[in-house]
């Protein structure tokens with residue numbers, strides 16, 4: 001069964017500086033994207049970066065991402 005991963009973007013408002021969940025995931029499930037459309041990277045405001053599940057099939061449900069998040073912004077369920 002594939003994982004459902006949700007990230008609360010209001011709580012996670014500067015993922016570029018944090019990145020804890022991205023770094024802790026042993027199977028690189030999560031990815032950093034942007035909600036700002038096609039702009040040059042340096043023109044994107046920090047709050048427009050978003051964390052999303054990408055490789056759902058690689059999620060083992062270890063919950064390290066949820067545990068490491070200082071803002072309690074990540075939820076994983078199956």
Ligand code: SF4
Nearest residue numbers: 025059060062063065
């Ligand atoms: S539950 Fe574990 S494997 Fe799944 S996204 Fe979080 S850290 Fe990665």
Ligand code: SF4
Nearest residue numbers: 012015018019021069
């Ligand atoms: S650990 Fe939490 S606050 Fe940090 S980038 Fe991931 S979801 Fe955002």
